[in-house]
Amino acid sequence: MPFDSIPGPGPEPLAQRLRTEVQSGAAVLPVDPEGHAARERIRSRALELGFDECRFTTADPPARGPFLERWLAEGRHGRMQWLARRVERRTDPRKVLPGASTLVMVAVSYGQPEGFEHGAQGSVGVVARYARALDYHDWMGERLRALAAFVEEIGPAGTRTLWYVDTGPILERELAERAGVGFVGKHTNLISRRWGNWLLLGEVLTTWALPPDQPEHNRCGRCTRCMEACPTGAIVAPFQLDARLCISYLTIELRGPIPVELRPAIGNRIFGCDDCLAVCPWNRFAREGRLMRQYGRPELGSMDLTSLLELDEPGFRRLFGQTPIARARYSGFRRNVCVALGNVGGPECRPALERAAQDADPLVAEHARWALARLRERGL
Structure with missing residues (x-):
């Protein structure tokens, strides 16, 4: 789960700056005379490969770059120290690929088909929607590699490329906004008018100067549903996320104990959280993407918590080894399951928790x- 969300200057000043740059040419390098036709060839190839959006x-440098430094200085990245490394590259794509002129931004929708129910009841664990599939880094990466090769093939001699799928030092949400894929909402995630906010992003950097698409501007209006829905208050202000409070951070990125005061708010979430995304009114346009139909594993949406706690490590790898859930690691995943059982489990889960309380892993x-103490508090 990418955490490139940083505090920003607010939507309209940024959007106005982007529109002015594009209209004035201030942000546009000289382009190939046939660039518009080439851009459409690349866009067509991206759609052939299965991407739902491709824009340029x-x-x-991203306009929000300076705010990243402040966000890091305030410690809002928690223990994700990798975010603080090579900040200068995160704030300038040309330092990631010397000579870069264009970013080809792609998106895959992981929206669910009509009738999908968010969350689950009883002693079951809920997994974030994007993780209910084979790991997107793998299958998006294969297609980004192919798209990058296509750009080099049809580009001018010496064209170079570099691709990432939420793995490189790129502030991809703002860049996707600048390309017109969508706009960054108050929950700091990207929202598309065509796909809602269920989007996975990737990019190809290239030295080939191609004409940019028009940027999107913020369309949140007065809506604050995402802020009100966050169980832990992690969206501390519009467009500002404190990752240390975010359930996605707590259940995926955090390697140690989950702060005791935040555990009750986690509920039955065992990997990630969709609450701020699920309430966005733009999701009325959400559709299931083609690639997610191919690689989805809907059975991962809700699973019996007691059975998950009793999994041995080989069983964990067999069940989750090719999915994003593997990122939590065996120890962290069982930690999450214990918290969920403490919040929603019934008396039938007590024996499994008692065994886990004697586990050799001190975190578990x-x-x-x-969780056992929580059950007692709940009168179970």
């Missing part, structure tokens, strides 16, 4: 003891 922007044992 310049490799100019401590969270199991907390």
